[in-house]
Every structure is written in structure tokens, then in C-alpha cells.
Amino acid sequence: MPKCVIDGKEVEFSAGENMVDVAKRAGIEIPVFCYHPGLTVVAQCRMCAVEVEKMPKLQTACSTPVADGMVIKTKSDKVKSHQKSVMEFLLVNHPLDCPICDKSGECDLQDTSYSYGDSNTRYTEERRTYLDLDMGPVIKKSMNRCIHCTRCIRFGDEIAGIREMVAIHRGNSTEISTIDGKPLETEYAGNYADICPTGSLTLKDFRFKKRVWFLKKTKTICEGCSRGCSVELHQDNNVIVRTIARENKEVNKYWICDEGRFHFNSVHNQHRIVAPVVEGSHSDWATAIHRLKTLSANQTVHVLIGTDLTNEEVSAIKMALPKASKTSVFSHFGTPGLTSAAKDEAADALLKRKSKTSNLHGVEKLGIAGFEKFDQSAGLVLVFSGGRAVLPDVSNLGKAKVIGVGVFTDEEAKTFAAVLPATTFAEKSGTIVNFMGIEQKLQAAIRPVGSSKQISEILMLWQNQQGSEGHSNG
Amino acid sequence: MATTQTETLYVQHFGKDQNRKLDYYLSQMNGYEAAKKALSMNQDDIIGEVKKSNLRGRGGAGFPTGMKWGFIPKQSPKPKYLVCNADESEPGTFKDRDLMRYTPHLLIEGMLIGGYAIGAHIGYIYIRGEYTREAKLLNEAIDEAYAKGYLGKNILGTQFSFDLTVHRGAGAYICGEETALLNSLEGKRGEPRVKPPFPAQAGAFGGPTIVNNVETLCAVPFILSRGGEWFSALGKVEKSGGTRLFSVSGHVKKPGVYEINAGSMTLRQLIYDVCGGILNDKKLKAVIPGGSSAPVLTADEIDVIADIEPMAKIGTMMGSAAVMVVSEDYCVVKLLQRIAKFYAHESCGQCTPCREGTRWMEDIIHRIEHGHGRTQDLDLLLNISDNIAGKTLCALGDAAAGPVSSFVKKFKADFEAHIRGEKCPNA
Numbered sequence: 001m002p003k004c005v006i007d008g009k010e011v012e013f014s015a016g017e018n019m020v021d022v023a024k025r026a027g028i029e030i031p032v033f034c035y036h037p038g039l040t041v042v043a044q045c046r047m048c049a050v051e052v053e054k055m056p057k058l059q060t061a062c063s064t065p066v067a068d069g070m071v072i073k074t075k076s077d078k079v080k081s082h083q084k085s086v087m088e089f090l091l092v093n094h095p096l097d098c099p100i101c102d103k104s105g106e107c108d109l110q111d112t113s114y115s116y117g118d119s120n121t122r123y124t125e126e127r128r129t130y131l132d133l134d135m136g137p138v139i140k141k142s143m144n145r146c147i148h149c150t151r152c153i154r155f156g157d158e159i160a161g162i163r164e165m166v167a168i169h170r171g172n173s174t175e176i177s178t179i180d181g182k183p184l185e186t187e188y189a190g191n192y193a194d195i196c197p198t199g200s201l202t203l204k205d206f207r208f209k210k211r212v213w214f215l216k217k218t219k220t221i222c223e224g225c226s227r228g229c230s231v232e233l234h235q236d237n238n239v240i241v242r243t244i245a246r247e248n249k250e251v252n253k254y255w256i257c258d259e260g261r262f263h264f265n266s267v268h269n270q271h272r273i274v275a276p277v278v279e280g281s282h283s284d285w286a287t288a289i290h291r292l293k294t295l296s297a298n299q300t301v302h303v304l305i306g307t308d309l310t311n312e313e314v315s316a317i318k319m320a321l322p323k324a325s326k327t328s329v330f331s332h333f334g335t336p337g338l339t340s341a342a343k344d345e346a347a348d349a350l351l352k353r354k355s356k357t358s359n360l361h362g363v364e365k366l367g368i369a370g371f372e373k374f375d376q377s378a379g380l381v382l383v384f385s386g387g388r389a390v391l392p393d394v395s396n397l398g399k400a401k402v403i404g405v406g407v408f409t410d411e412e413a414k415t416f417a418a419v420l421p422a423t424t425f426a427e428k429s430g431t432i433v434n435f436m437g438i439e440q441k442l443q444a445a446i447r448p449v450g451s452s453k454q455i456s457e458i459l460m461l462w463q464n465q466q467g468s469e470g471h472s473n474g
Numbered sequence: 475m476a477t478t479q480t481e482t483l484y485v486q487h488f489g490k491d492q493n494r495k496l497d498y499y500l501s502q503m504n505g506y507e508a509a510k511k512a513l514s515m516n517q518d519d520i521i522g523e524v525k526k527s528n529l530r531g532r533g534g535a536g537f538p539t540g541m542k543w544g545f546i547p548k549q550s551p552k553p554k555y556l557v558c559n560a561d562e563s564e565p566g567t568f569k570d571r572d573l574m575r576y577t578p579h580l581l582i583e584g585m586l587i588g589g590y591a592i593g594a595h596i597g598y599i600y601i602r603g604e605y606t607r608e609a610k611l612l613n614e615a616i617d618e619a620y621a622k623g624y625l626g627k628n629i630l631g632t633q634f635s636f637d638l639t640v641h642r643g644a645g646a647y648i649c650g651e652e653t654a655l656l657n658s659l660e661g662k663r664g665e666p667r668v669k670p671p672f673p674a675q676a677g678a679f680g681g682p683t684i685v686n687n688v689e690t691l692c693a694v695p696f697i698l699s700r701g702g703e704w705f706s707a708l709g710k711v712e713k714s715g716g717t718r719l720f721s722v723s724g725h726v727k728k729p730g731v732y733e734i735n736a737g738s739m740t741l742r743q744l745i746y747d748v749c750g751g752i753l754n755d756k757k758l759k760a761v762i763p764g765g766s767s768a769p770v771l772t773a774d775e776i777d778v779i780a781d782i783e784p785m786a787k788i789g790t791m792m793g794s795a796a797v798m799v800v801s802e803d804y805c806v807v808k809l810l811q812r813i814a815k816f817y818a819h820e821s822c823g824q825c826t827p828c829r830e831g832t833r834w835m836e837d838i839i840h841r842i843e844h845g846h847g848r849t850q851d852l853d854l855l856l857n858i859s860d861n862i863a864g865k866t867l868c869a870l871g872d873a874a875a876g877p878v879s880s881f882v883k884k885f886k887a888d889f890e891a892h893i894r895g896e897k898c899p900n901a
Binding site: 041042043044045046047049057058063082085086088089090092093122123125126128147148150166167169170171172173174 | 646663668818819820821822823824825826827828829830831832833834837838841854861864865866867
């Protein structure tokens with residue numbers, strides 16, 4: 001393997017590797033703004049310029065190919081003074097509105113300024129200001145904060161497949177905008193906020209909700225479709241306020257779709273049932289479990305498994321049912337019209353899949369087939385759902401009763417004999433399998449909302465109560 | 475249009491409308507004979523002849539033309555292109571305009587030979603948007619050439635085909651930078667590209683591309699018809715062949731386009747002997763020798779040979795050979811403010827130092843010029859220009875920084891007087 005020397009440290013690299021990335025691997029940070037590993041290299045912010053032996057001018061680390069034997073200095077006086085100067089140039093027109101900026105605390109400009117900038121300012125001229133345009137429901141634009149890195153332009157063009165962000169005017173008046181000021185169209189608009197190195201493009205949904213340093217962050221997987229993008233859920237006081245994309249080169253690279261990004265809002269949906277319900281009325285766990293036990297005993301039970309459940313949940317259900325009923329039949333459900341993993345395919349050119357649930361492929365591997373029609377002999381239809389799977393029509397089942405275990409809204413459950421509320425993807429941990437067959441782990445970001453319980457716990461209560469009538473656990 | 479030479483290549487044909495016609499070109503300028511010769515030659519031999527000629531790019535950078543042509547790969551899966559840079563946007567430069575007005579067929583023939591030499595079948599003349607008249611004249615000349623079979627398919631009965639199109643810019647200085655020009659040609663925003671890849675590897679539409687200035691291409695037919703050695707000998711300094719067109723403007727008695735043998739005289743001779751000296755016989759204050767981006771020279775620095783290397787040795791540049799002469803009664807602070815305003819206005823806005831720094835410098839110089847300067851401003855200006863120079867993707871940063879640092883250093887007293895609130899010492 002070829003080697004280069006960065007700040008006196010010998011580092012191996014493979015041909016074509018980027019200097020910023022090679023340095024990073026050696027634990028050396030080269031500050032960047034316009035560079036993003038998922039986008040083309042434009043070398044225009046000039047922040048990453050470093051000294052390369054035998055080259056008279058500073059070289060931008062993002063665009064200069066590393067060569068065997070190259071000697072690179074990232075902390076020489078010449079480099080430090082250049083970094084200071086670029087920071088000064090970037091800040092001469094940047095407003096000092098960090099106290100009310102949503103990006104503050106996770107802002108590349110702020111952090112880099114802290115590490116590489118100067119505490120003094122020499123700028124006394126008037127600052128440049130822009131008028132802002134509304135860019136639609138997802139992104140709030142604050143052009144005065146923009147440092148013209150053009151990541152957003154390249155994201156639209158190269159990743160989202162739509163040229164909607166552009167640079168207009170020229171030089172110091174350059175404005176980053178949408179074409180003709182139109183609202184954003186892409187279904188991946190949230191990424192504009194993720195990749196913006198300042199508070200110029202922020203999420204409207206997150207606006208003024210929380211200072212970022214109060215957020216507790218959990219690395220987990222999006223449950224919006226069978227791709228299973230890596231995400232981070234951010235919460236405070238057990239309320240999720242934001243989802244951001246997490247790098248996963250195999251699955252989603254650096255991006256997530258807006259549907260997945262804003263899916264967390266369903267966790268705190270006011271119509272979600274978060275306490276046991278029996279025959280349409282609020283109840284307690286003991287009563288609800290009793291109801292479940294009574295309706296399932298000596299019955300043929302048709303068990304509907306949402307493909308938004310984890311492998312662990314499905315296995316536990318499969319183990320519990322034979323003990324609790326006469327016979328049981330299993331089918332899975334999730335996306336209307338999509339009854340088998342074989343029919344799951346790409347829904348767009350970037351990330352989205354036809355299966356709108358996360359574990360279709362895992363559930364099917366556990367030997368459960370897609371729901372076609374109700375078993376006529378069933379006396380009970382038992383629905384397990386994580387809240388993302390779309391229920392089949394259960395309103396006209398004749399004599400069979402319906403009990404829901406999982407996440408349901410008032411509307412969905414209005415004909416149910418009982419609802420035993422369980423957890424959403426954000427409140428549980430477990431294994432899911434994406435369309436590529438990759439096993440990924442959900443991590444609970446918050447405690448179960450209301451008195452919801454994990455499905456495993458509900459199954460345990462059900463089994464325990466089979467011998468000990470009336471045990472209260474509500 | 476004057477000359478000191480007994481024989482000139484270009485300027486003797488300037489000034490008369492009928493000279494731009496094909497008839498004149500064929501009868502008076504040995505038109506398309508060089509192309510006939512070239513099309514029977516081996517491509518490497520043509521490039522070799524151009525290398526021998528010591529022709530250096532006339533757009534500003536002065537890169538050896540033959541060497542540039544040699545960078546084009548022999549085989550390419552993508553089409554190759556020859557692009558003529560007729561953007562001529564460096565302030566003070568107006569020589570290419572005359573070449574396009576009066577000798578358009580010279581340019582067409584030069585492109586035909588260049589296209590053949592590098593294996594390109596498509597040529598573009600990217601002309602600045604303001605040159606509406608010249609674009610029209612070029613198109614008329616191209617039509618004439620097509621009609622007589624000097625362009626199009628199977629030129630002069632050979633297997634070689636070459637199509638030529640005039641593409642008009644929309645008024646941006648930056649589109650004179652070759653990669654910004656290519657972006658603009660492709661219909662993109664006129665912004666310089668990251669190099670490498672250089673245009674010879676991946677230029678217009680991703681194909682290997684050579685971008686040459688108008689005057690550079692106009693020299694090619696002469697080199698082919700009379701030989702590289704003959705052309706090289708026209709130059710009077712090493713590594714610089716041919717004659718060179720100077721655009722002289724400002725406070726001289728006879729401004730205009732002049733043709734002199736490369737390196738055959740000093741700036742002083744050009745200004746006083748050729749251009750008749752300073753207007754109203756005033757004293758000379760300053761000379762901007764190679765377009766507005768060239769660092770300024772004081773009146774005692776003009777005994778320098780007006781060519782690429784002698785100029786570089788004294789810290790300025792020949793650039794596009796646009797010599798702007800400033801007399802003693804003109805305010806250099808005001809002049810620098812105008813230049814700084816130009817570069818701030820023309821920065822494309824990509825690179826941080828140029829986007830932010832050019833405007834900052836303009837603001838400071840504007841304050842000084844209008845009596846609101848501060849003593850620390852001059853050091854600040856020098857520091858800002860230093861932070862821009864060499865720190866940007868293209869040469870516009872250097873173009874903006876050079877005038878500021880040279881004016882402030884060489885005419886410090888004038889700036890200090892403005893800051894002290896004194897009346898401009900000269901104006």
C-alpha cells in the first residue's frame with residue numbers, strides 16, 4: 001500500500017482516496033465546509049487548504065489526490081494563518097444570531113470558528129443581507145447565514161435527482177435559492193438541513209423546539225420502509241423532536257427521505273391508544289389481559305402479524321400462541337397490495353421501497369406468509385402491530401372478535417373487543433431485516449408512552465394470568 | 475493603427491471594412507494556403523512547427539502554444555474540441571476585437587489548422603456578449619468559408635471535416651477563464667472548474683479540449699506558411715516568438731492597437747516613441763502594463779522590455795499586453811477604487827477569499843477615496859490582498875489582489891494623504 005506522511009505521521013492509503021479522509025483515519029482533522037463525502041468535490045470554500053512539500057501554494061485537501069511519499073502539513077504556521085483568514089472571510093457577513101439559531105451547538109461554522117478562527121474581528125463595513133423566500137413546508141431558509149458552500153445545490157443535483165437549488169447573482173451578491181423561488185419539490189428535502197454547515201437551511205418542523213445540547217440521541221433504524229435507513233432519534237423529556245440521517249455506506253449512505261424523517265411524529269400522535277381499552281372503554285391491564293385470555297381460550301385464533309414487528313417479537317408470539325389457544329393461524333400484513341417480500345421493489349431512484357414497513361423480509365424468513373383472507377373457523381382475530389403496518393379491513397368479520405396488541409389509533413380500533421397498547425419502533429429494541437437481507441438493530445430511544453408495554457411483556461402477562469385469575473398489572 | 479515595423483502580420487490589414495472579405499484574404503494575405511499545406515502534413519509535424527515558433531498564448535498566461543497542443547491525447551473515446559477564447563474581457567484589452575473585425579479569415583484558418591493538428595472536428599469561438607458587431611462579422615466570414623469549402627465536410631478535398639460555431643457570452647469577466655468559459659459554453663453557470671482534470675484531458679462536454687486566444691490562433695497560419703523558425707526569429711527575447719499586439723490606452727497622445735516584434739522594445743519606448751508620449755505633455759504617474767490585473771508600475775519602472783519574462787522578473791506581468799497609461803494629474807486612489815470595484819463585481823462567488831475579500835477591499839478603498847479612511851486601513855488592505863492571492867481556485871483572486879497590493883505599496887503617500895483628509899495631491 002502507498003504511504004504518505006501527514007504531520008509527521010506515516011499513513012497508508014489506497015489510490016484515489018481523498019486527503020481529508022486519509023487524514024481523518026489517522027486521527028488528524030482537516031476542517032472543511034464545502035466538502036461532503038457523499039457529494040462531488042468543488043474545492044471552493046478553501047478551508048481545507050494544507051501545505052504539501054515541494055508545492056509552493058497551499059493545496060486544497062478535498063481535491064488534491066494523495067500521492068505515494070507525499071509529505072503533508074496540516075498545522076504549519078502557513079496553514080493556520082490561512083485557516084484564520086478563511087474563517088474571517090466567512091464571518092465578515094455572517095450574522096451573530098447564534099443565540100436564536102437552531103443550528104447553534106451543532107454548527108460546523110460555529111465549531112470550526114471556535115477551533116480555527118480568531119477571537120478578534122477587523123471588519124467594520126456594512127454586512128450583506130438578503131430577503132428570504134419561503135421554500136415550502138420542510139425547509140426554512142435564512143440566507144444571511146449562508147456561507148455559499150453549495151452542498152445543497154449538489155445534493156439536489158447529484159443525489160435527489162432534481163436541480164432545484166441554484167446559485168443566483170454573482171460574487172459577493174451570490175444567493176443560494178430555488179429556481180425562480182419555487183418551493184422545494186424533492187421528497188428528500190430534510191437532507192438539505194442535515195448537510196447545511198450553518199443555520200441557513202433548517203427544518204421547519206424542528207424550528208425553535210429545543211436547544212440541541214439538551215437532546216438525548218439514540219442510534220437506531222428508520223421503520224418507514226424495507227430499506228431500514230440508519231437514523232438518530234433525538235428526544236428530550238421522553239418526547240422525540242427530530243430524526244436525522246446517520247451514515248451507513250451500505251444502506252442509505254448519508255441520506256433519508258422526508259417520510260422516514262418525520263415518521264417519528266406518529267409516536268406522539270394524540271389519537272394513538274396508550275392505555276388498555278376494553279369494548280371501547282378505558283380499562284386496566286388486568287381486565288384487558290383477562291379479556292384476551294377469555295376470547296382466545298379454546299378458540300381458533302387468526303394471528304395477524306404486522307411486518308413492523310421485530311424478529312424477537314414475532315418469535316415470542318409464535319411461541320406463546322399455541323399455549324393460549326386451541327389452534328392458531330399466522331399471516332403477516334403491512335403494505336396494502338404487497339403480500340410477499342418477493343414483490344418488494346424500489347419505489348424511487350434513491351432510497352424508498354415499495355414495502356412501507358421495516359421487517360417484511362425478516363417476518364417472512366420466520367415462516368409467516370402474507371395475509372390473503374380471514375380464516376372462517378377463527379373465533380378471534382388477534383392483530384399485532386407496531387403502528388406502521390396498515391391494517392386489513394377487520395370491520396365485517398361476523399362472529400369473530402378482534403383484539404389488537406400493539407399500536408393503534410382510536411379510529412382503527414373502534415370495533416375491537418380490546419386493545420392492549422404496545423410500543424412503536426422508537427420505544428423498543430430488537431432485530432429487523434432489510435430488503436438486502438441485512439440484520440439491523442432497533443434501539444429504544446424513549447420509554448413506552450403512557451402505559452404501553454413491550455409485546456414480550458404482554459405475552460408474559462397473558463401466560464401468567466392463565467393460571468392466576470385477576471392478577472393486576474395495570 | 476500605427477507600426478514601427480516595415481512588415482507587420484496584422485495591423486497593416488486593419489482599418490478597412492473590405493479587408494475582412496474572403497476575396498481580400500485570398501488575394502492579399504495568401505488566404506488558406508497555410509491550411510492547404512497543413513492538411514497534407516502529419517499532425518505531429520504541425521505541433522512540432524508550432525513548438526519551434528515559440529508562440530506563447532496571447533490571452534494573458536503566456537503558455538507555450540505548441541506544448542499545450544501536445545497535451546491532447548491521440549486517442550479519445552469522446553470528441554475533441556478546439557475553442558477560441560474571444561471573451562477579451564481584461565479591462566484595457568481591445569486587440570482581439572480588431573483581429574475579428576478585419577482579419578476574421580485569419581482566425582478561421584488558424585482554427586482549421588489547430589483543429590486538424592489536435593484531431594478536433596468541432597470548433598467554437600466563444601465571444602464576449604458585448605461584441606455584437608464582431609459576432610456578426612465572424613458569422614459572415616464563417617458563411618463565406620463554408621460556401622467555398624474551407625469549413626464543413628472534406629475540406630479542400632481531404633478527409634478532414636471541421637465545423638465552426640460562434641457562441642456569444644452573456645457579459646461575465648470570469649468567462650474569460652478557460653474552464654468557466656467551457657461551463658458557459660455548455661450552458662452552465664460561468665464558474666471555473668477544479669483542476670485537474672485540465673481541459674486537454676476533459677474540457678468541453680467532457681472531451682479533450684484546447685482553448686486558445688484569438689491572437690494566438692491568428693498567428694498559426696503564418697507559422698505554417700513561413701515556418702516556425704522564421705516566426706520565432708521575429709521575437710527579440712528568448713522563448714517568445716512572433717509579433718505581439720499591444721492595446722495602449724489612457725493618457726497617451728496616440729492610443730490604439732500596436733504591433734511590435736515580441737521583446738523588441740521597452741515600455742518607455744512604446745509609450746514615448748510609438749504612442750507619442752503623455753497627453754498634454756504631463757508627467758507619467760503610473761503604468762498598468764498587462765491589463766487591469768497586472769501589478770502597477772511607477773514612472774521609474776518602465777525601462778523594462780515589454781515581454782513575458784522581463785515583466786515577470788520585476789513582479790508584474792505582460793498579461794494581455796493592455797498598457798494603461800496614467801498621467802500625474804489623475805488620482806491613483808480613485809483608479810484603484812474603480813479597479814477593485816470591477817473585480818468585486820466580476821468575482822463569480824465560488825471561493826470564499828475572492829467572494830468576501832474583493833468586496834471588502836472595495837469597501838475600504840471606497841472609504842479612503844471618500845475621505846473616511848483610517849490609518850490601519852492600508853495594512854488591512856495589504857493583509858486582505860495577501861489572504862486572497864494564491865488562495866483561490868482560479869486566477870481572479872490574484873487578479874484582484876495584485877493591483878491592490880501594488881498600488882498601496884507603490885503609491886502609499888497618495889493613500890496616506892487621502893486618509894489624512896488632505897486634498898488629492900495630484901488631481
